[in-house]
Amino acid sequence: DGGITQSPKYLFRKEGQNVTLSCEQNLNHDAMYWYRQDPGQGLRLIYYSQIVNDFQKGDIAEGYSVSREKKESFPLTVTSAQKNPTAFYLCASSIGGGHTEPQHFGDGTRLSIL
């Protein structure tokens, strides 16, 4: 089945530590996205990528970094500069280029502070 796989499902970060969240898709989608979800705040865009080797900052990029070396992979690193990383992180993908297609989501990674 085609879809988006996020791993791990749960992740714990120590003070001063960088952690990387994995996102892999086999939908052959060009565009990929990372969102942060906090209770009562909806989804906020962290980074997005329309094509391999290119990505743009979203609304809350500070303290995060990404790479897009392969079409199917878009890992997110939560750096020690992100002072409040506890949240539910969602990765999504869509057919690139058009504005009309919906985004498809993975099942998320829940990040907590130790």
Next chain:
Amino acid sequence: AQSVAQPEDQVNVAEGNPLTVKCTYSVSGNPYLFWYVQYPNRGLQFLLKYITGDNLVKGSYGFEAEFNKSQTSFHLKKPSALVSDSALYFCAVRDTGAGSYQLTFGKGTKLSVIP
């Protein structure tokens, strides 16, 4: 800037009754509108979208939504609610006038269907 509002944090409805989850939007150009549903500890699932054409859009699981340009609204509806419809619902908008790839999401409405 594009924005979307879901004025109700929670909606309660009895099983078998019709349900409505409200959404209003603000854009500079024409809107592309989407509804998604989220079950606990899961990702979002796409329900339906409005791009152009008929104002009444039909989607998955018996849901539909009505686009109203004059009221800048895109309310989600279902004629007869099921207990299994209980979930978190998100409205999202993309502004064609802004030339942006970004979707802006509302804060979500928790739907509880009471048996």
